Amino acid sequence: MEIRQLQSEEFEAALSLSEYAFKYKVAGEDRVEARQKFRPERVWGVFEDGVLGAQLTLLPLQVYIQGKVFPMGGIAGVSTWPENRRQGLVAKLLSHTLQTMNESGQTLSFLHPFLIPFYRKFGWEVYCEYKKYSIPVDKFPRKTEIQGRVKRDSAALEILERLYSRFATEYNGTLERDQEWWKHRVLDAETHHGVFYSELGEPEGYVLYKIVQNELIIDEFIYLNEQARQGLWTFLANHDSMITGASLKLVPSDDILPYLLPDPRIPQENYPYFMARIVNARTFIENFTFQSLNSLESRTLYIEDEQAPWNNGLWLWSVNAEGAATFERLDSEKAAADLSCTIGALTVILLGYKRPAELAKYGQLNASSSGLDWLEEVIPQAKTALFDFF
Incomplete structure (x- = not known):
């Protein structure tokens, strides 16, 4: 058995495995384009007798944590042939990938699970969820008269980037997007955008949307203030003669739109989304900013991490008066x-998805009384989100 990065001539083997595992087909010009975009150095495979048996893609990404950028390894496209399943190939790939990420300085890893219990065994845990709304047009937010206006399909990409970054840094776990990501992962020929500009001409929010079968499909709704939020909704409501309603997905879990509607009884759901894992606990914690204390205080933490022995074991965790650890x-x-x-x-506590006392109550964190009080004090309140998929 050999675990290694793929080579350019192994494109067909990789794509064939993906097509079979994810039940899709790439043909004609799309296949030519896929070959041109193939990045073999990002795909890791398990080979037996020279035959590709399982694979995954490791994306070099960056995410916002506390408004700062942290390097993150994004795992995608995990796949194996059915005759190779339940033989531990994916487990070996994940273990190898953890080592690779650790050596390259990626202190976090994210993935979208096909099965949450499977990835929990390897240390990943759900770190964010999103809301999904379906709003009939007669229940849209009320149109309002505001100072400012929305311009459609005319903004430069730099404006969308700047607005997204300001909004995304309010959450832990959102992607820092580069232009390639915007062009190939966010925008496409069918996506419209509307940007709200204040009376002074400052961009303060945007919406990305499509019109599909008389419905507004809203992919992103980003705003920096209440005026921008109301202005964008008034713009969307002006489509009322063309549509029957709107569907919003990937709405941050702290959103309160239903409460603000004239009638909040709309179909809505919360959906557990991506999973996260700290790759290197020491590096992550020592780059994290904690709540400041009156003096230097320390507690001991035992981390259970069978997959990453460099994390597993007992640690002395100290936080000083400036919040440095x-x-x-x-x-x-x-x-x-x-x-x-x-x-x-530990990952979901530090990202802010769950509080220490909450996990302790349900047996997910064992803590002495003083240890739990200390951890509650030093962990800042935060919220998590992710507006992307990979």
């Missing part, structure tokens, strides 16, 4: 720890 490995046993949890639980 040090994280030092200890040789003592688990029984001596003030805090104990899996790497997945």
Whole structure:
């Protein structure tokens, strides 16, 4: 068995496996284009006797955490032939990929799971969810008279980038997008955009949308203030003679749009979305900003991480008066720890998806009384989101 990056001449083998596993077909010009875009150095495969048996793509991405950019390894396209399943090939790939990410300085990893329990075994945990709304046109937000206007399909990409970045940095776990990502992953020929400009001509929000079968499909709704939010909804409501309603997906979980509607009884759901995993706990924690304390305080934390031995074990976790942390490995046993949890639980606590007391209540975090109080004090309140897919 050999685990390695693919080579350019192995495009057909990789695509054939993806087509079979994900039940789609790429033909004609689309196949030619797919070959041109093929990045073999990003695809890792398991080979037996020279035959590709399983594969995954490792994307070098960056995400916002506390408004700062952290390197992240995005895992996508995990696939294996049915005759090779339940033989541990994907497990070996994931273990190898963790080592690769650690060596390259990617302190976090995200993936979209085909099965959440499967990836939990390897340390990934759900870190964000989104809301989905279906709004009949007669229940749209009320049209309002505002100072400003919306311009359709005329803004430069730089304007969308700037607005997205300002909005995305309010959440933990959102992608930092480069222009290639915008052009190939966010925008396409069928997507319209409307940008709200204030009375002074400043862009303050945008909406990305399509009109499909008399329905507005809203892909992104980004706003920096309430005026922009109302202005964009008034623009969308002016489509009322053309549509029967709107569908919104990937809405941040802290959104309160239904409460603001004249009639909030609309179809809506919350959906667990991506999973996250800390790859290197020491590097991540020492680059994280904690709530400042009156003085330097320390607690011990035992991390359970069978897949990444460089994380597994007992650590001395110190946070100083400025909120900076040090994280030092200890040789003592688990029984001596003030805090104990899996790497997945630690990930969602630090990203802000769940609070320490909440996880402790349900047995996902073992903590002494003083340890739990300390952790609640030093972990800042935060919210998580992701507006992309890979």
